[in-house]
Amino acid sequence: MADGELIVKGGYVVDPTRKIDGEVADIAMKDGKIVDKVSSSAKVIDAKGKVVMAGGVDVHSHVAGPKVNAGRLMRPEDKLLSGTCRSGMAQKNGYRMESGFSIPSVFRTGYEYGRMGYSFVMEAAMPPLLAPHTHEEIHDTPIIDEAALPVFGNNWFVMEYLQKGEVENTAAYIAWLLKVTKGYGIKVVNPGGTAAWAWGLNCLNLNDNVPYFEITPAEIIRGLIEANEYLGLPHSMHLHQNDLGNPGNYKGTIDALKIAEGIKAKNKFGREQVMHSTHLQFHAYGGTTWADFNSKAKEVMDYVNKQKNITIDLGCVTLDETTTMTADGPFEHHLHGLNHLKWTNVDVELETAAGIVPFVYDPQSKVCDIQWAVGLELALFAKDMNRTFITTDHPNAGPFTRYPRVIKWLMSKKAREATLGSFKHKDKVIEATNIHGIDRELSLFEIAQMTRSGPAQCLGLKNVYGGLAPGMSAEVAVYDLNYKNMPSDPEKIEAAFQRAACFIKSGEIVVKDGEVVSNGHKKTVWVNVKMPENPQVTRDVTQAFTKGTYTMNLINYPVREYLAPHPYVIDVDVEA
Amino acid sequence: MPKLIKGVGCPYCGSSCDDIEVLVSDDETKILEVHNACIIGTNLFHHANDATRPKLPRMRQPDGSMKEIPYDEAIDWMAKTMLKAKKPLIYGFGSTNCEGMSAVGRIAEKSGAVLDNCATICHGPSFLAIFDNGYPSCTLGEAKNRADVVVFWGCNPMHAHPRHTSRYSIFPRGYFTQKGQMQRTVLCIDPRETDTAKLADHHLMLDQGHDYELFDAFRTVLRGFEIPETVAGIPREKIKESVEIMKKAKFCMIFFGMGCTHTDGRNHNIDHAISLTRDLNNHTKCSIMAMRGHYNIAGPGQVWSWQFGFPYCIDLSKGSHAHMNPGETSSVDLAMRDEVDCFVNVGTDAGAHFPIQAVQHLKKHPFITIDPNFCMASEIADLHIPVRIAGVDEPGVVYRMDNVPIQFRAVIKGLPGVPSDEELFDRVYERMCELTNTQPIWLAAKEHRKYPHNPVVS
Structure with missing residues (x-):
């Protein structure tokens, strides 16, 4: 590689950040950054007849940490579905062994994201006490840059401050915790409900009382949005709502979204939303029981479409056997009561909980099929694709390796109809959903918004990821798709997104012809809030340790520097 | 001036207490005093002062004696021996840090080895039950802050985990358990009158080996069915009373140990215990926890799960994928069938813990022990490579019995020239790559880490 120079030549560039839609252009890179031009000695990658996009950005995926690993540990059978094994060449070249389907090993996680052309992945829930574990997994994951969101929605300190x-x-506590856990932003999972779960209870309603703490989920959500904007963090409050997965929950969902009304984003990162509502598919259900269960995707998206300070991700059901895992402890207990498979639970002192249950989204089950339709409908009803992101809430609604399949369904009515037609209860599904009547097919530009520019902006990273403008990090994915002549067979769309023809990560070629050729140089991204010390918070935190409410010593709580090698630290200054 | 170091982690049992205070000499080479730790933990720290600690690898000579050799020679021999072996077995890791466990993964892949840890002879049956039934658990702080009913089933923390009862389970005053022991009802289910049983409010002295029946009776009663007059030697009324206590608890915590995993029923006992926990969650809140033995025996289960997808008994000899099948790929079974042709014992003592027949088979082939101290496994080994003591003169992450990662620190300087497990494994890996003409693959964790290379003792 001449002076670290690279040029991707002659591809159809799709870059929503610069409103480029299919123009033939060259993308030049030097020393890990995109540049205007390079010298003639630059290494050339021929992208003629192929689509060129920025590296993918995943806003919400459970890829590293204690509950992910508990899922790996409890499910040896998941390894049977691994698919591709390490090839002879990979062995010879020393690529690490890969394993796991719905909860892949760290090596497989990095390699699979790389093969799909993804640059950045947000680990969606990190229990602060167990943060060193999350970082140990992150640094063992090759290729992708990662960050992690600590969970705050059931944290004792947060609830006590907000109650008053x-x-x-609250903001000062958040600032401290982000620093010591090397976290990225504020994740909220079933606010109040998970705290109630410590006594075996739950908060299904926004106005339920959280036992002992005398606060409601609605108050926690509002308080954390305010704290987030007080700090001006790059990402907004990231919400997993209450009452996940239950028939008729869409009303509560809209009520929770309404909490954001009238609040303005305040930050220096170009983020416009104050609430990111995640895996909305699980929260857009109508009906009263599983019998009259139906889609309310339209109702929910009608609200989201007109409310500009909200972003969402889909959480698409992919109809696979998978492993559900969430900090929504009471939900997993409830789910286990439905399918009676094995159940793991991890309650974490003062902070959070987590549950894990394997789940089979069976295409022969009407309910699963309706869930499948709801996820896609959310995207198809969306008006602003820069606020609507593709996820599968990996691995909850399906593994992230199915993103290409979700893209296929979104881009092709034919593919949707084929899947719909394969259902045993097709007629009932059509009756309970809108999907059969939707003709919309998303364009490559819209897919790039949903997987690149949109999530990058939502995370406050739009100057680094998600686009191909000079100055941004050199993350370039080349897909074997002819923009001018898209294949009539939708399977070819899925195949192209599954294995990038070429993927350049931080200016280095890591995937060629769908095969990993380098382990890359991954980074850990975290947010360092600089604000004056808050004596009240310092005293409260110290006391929780010295009085032994925590069973760990405060000195051993912060994640040590060496566990997050290659940090990419985003500084946030908060004035006193 | 001696220095007092606070908040130190203890390298003994699965309680992984991190409130130890250690007084070290001014030059940070001697441990003078140890506060807060139990007597075993205290002794482990003082061990580090032992002037006879090995400082160089020792190689078995043709005449049977051991001769000190330089590290480079030992590393070369280990790399060549492991590459030559068709199916090496790497076993141990109860008492070292996760950095070492992660580094050994590279060697295991490179040499096509079987990776196994001490769980294979202790909480392996618990893993089998978890594979079948999940693991509704919590961190120890939850037990401390909330549990008003604590059940010890087949475990004796008063001896095996000396500070467990005072830090987490019986005595401490937690947030919602301000009255400490007064507020807790303790049940002990054990065929012996152990010191833990003596502390308990209710001791159910069951017939030895009948745990499964008793678990079954508990569940039957809980589900509202009748049981025989006595089950496992316990009268019906006592069982009913115990179930009632657990059911009425605000937060019920079940700890279980080797008494369940290594009596008749084994993994089925644990399976039942997990089901009991699950059933109780229909009435109240209940959690279960395995009393893991060593301070970081939960570590390899975690590290290898994220690297290979399995916690133990990991056969990498196929090269293409990891394969786990306890009974087939478990250390003792492999050894008993004489299926491995090189044995690496790390941070444990297979010489003391394995059945003699298994050790005899292992001894037919190259036998390497990696341990800071002399032990039975080091004395029968062909090559003994000393390393630093994780948690004493080497820092690192360890996983407490509740899978909480605790970042241990080094309290004294390591012996000059003696590497950590991680450094040793990395050097072996590098040597293997040299020998096979391949590029070593370091991931992010490694790229920027430069070891303070200690001058080799001449």
Whole structure:
């Protein structure tokens, strides 16, 4: 590689950040950054007749940490579905062994994201006490840059401050915790409900009382949005709502979204939303029981479409056997009561909980099929694709390796109809959903918005990832698709997105012809909030340790530097 | 001036207490005093002062004696021996840090080895039950802050985990358990009158080896069915009373140990215990936890799960994929069938813990022990490579019995020239790559880490 120079030549560039839609252009890179031009000695990658996009950005995926690993540990059978084994060449070249389907090993996670042309992945829930574990997994994951969102929605300190209306103290606590856990932003999972779960209870309603803490989920959500904007973090409050997965939950969903009304984003990162509502598919259900279960995707998206300060991701059901895992502990217990498969639970002192249950989204089950339709409908009803992101809430609704399949369904009515036609209860599914009547097919530009520019902006990373403008990180994916002549067979769309023809990560070729050729140089991204020390918070935190409410010593709580090698630290200054 | 170091982690049992205070000499080479730790933990720290600690690898000579050799020679021999072997077995890891466990993964892949840890002879049956039934558990702080009913089934923390009862389970005053022991009802289910049983409010002295029946009776009663007059030697009324206590608890915590995993029923006992926990969650909140033995025996289960997808008994000899099948790929079974042709014992003592027949088979082939101290496995080994003591003169992450990662620190300087497990494995890996003419693959964790290379003792 001449002076670290690279040029991707002659491809159809799709870059929503610069409103480029299919123009033939060259993308030049030097020293890990995209540049205007390079010298003639630059290494040339021929992308003629292929689509060129920025590296993918995943806003929400459970890829590293204690509950992910508990899932790996409890499910040896998941390894049977691994698919591709390490090839002879990979062995010879020393690529690490890969394993796992719905909860792949760290090596497989990095390699699979790489093969799909993804640059950045947000680990969606990190229990602060167990943060060193999450970082150990992150640094063992090749290729992709990663960050992790610590969970705050059931944290004792947060609930106590917010109960007293102390947003400033909440913010100071958040700032401290982000620093010591090397976290990225504020994740909220079933606010209040998971705290109630410590006593075996739950909060299904926004106005339920959280036992002992005398606060409601709605108050926690509002308080954390305010704290987030007080700090001006790159990402917004990232919400997994209450009452996940139950028939008729869409009303509560819209009520929770309404909490964001009238609040303005305040930050220096170009982020416009104040709430990211994640895996909305699980929260857009109508009906009263599983018998009259139906899609309310339209109702939910009608609200989202007109409310500009909200972003969402889909959480598409992919009709696979998978492993559900969430910090929504009471939900997993409930789910286990439905399918009676094995159940793992991890309650974490003062902070959060997690549950894990394997789940089979059986195409022969009407309910699963309706869930499948709801996920896709959300995208098809969306008006602003820069606020609507593709996820499968990996591995909850399906593994991330199915993103190409989701893209196929979104881009092709033919593919949707083929899947719909394969259902045993096709007629009932059509009756309970809107999908059969939707003709919309998304364009490559819209897919790039949903997987690149949109999530990057939502995460406050739009100057680094998600686009191909000079100055941005050199993340370039080349897909074997002819923009001018898209294949009539939708399977070819899936195949192209599954294995990138070429993927350049931070200016280095890591995937060629769908095969990993380098382990890359991954980074750990975290947010360092600089604000004056808050004596009240310092005292409260110290006491929780010295009085032994925590069973760990405070000195051993912060994640040590060496566990997050190659940090990419985003500084946020908060004025006193 | 001696220095007092606070908040130190203890390299003994699965309680992984991190409130130890250690007084070290001014030059940070001697441990003078150890506060807060139990007597075993205290002794482990003082061990590090032992002037007879090995400082160089020792190689078995043709005449049977051991001769000190330089590290480079030992590393070369280990790399060549492992590459030559068709199916090496790497076993141990109860008492070292996760950095070492992660580094050994490279060697295991490179040499096509079987990776196994001490769980294979202790909580392996618990893993089998978890594979079948899941693991509804919590961190120890939850037990401390909330549990008003604590059940010890087949375990004796008063001896095996000396500070467990005072830090987490019986005595401490937690957030919602301000009255400490007064607020907790303790049940002990054990065929012996152990010191833990003596502390308990209720001791169910069951017939030895009848745990499965008793678990079954508990579940039957809980589900509202009748049981025989006595089950496993326990009268019906006592069982009913115990179930009632657990059911009425605000938060019920079940700890189980070797008494369940290594009596008749084994993994089925644990399976039943997990089901009991699950059933109780229909009435109240209940959690279960395995009393893991060593301070980082939960570590390899975690590290190898994220690297290979399995916690133990990991056969990498196929090269293309990892394969786990306890009974087939478990250390003792492999050894008993004489299926491995090189044995690497790391941070444990297979010489003391394995059945003699298994050790005899292992001894037919190259036998390498990696351990900071002399032990039975080091004395029968062909090559003994000393390393630093994780948690004493080497820092690193360890996983407590509840899978909480605790970042241990080094309290004294390591012996000059003696590497950590991680450094040793990395050097072996590098040597293997040299020998096979391949590029070593370091991931992010490694790229920027430069070891302070200690001058080799001449």
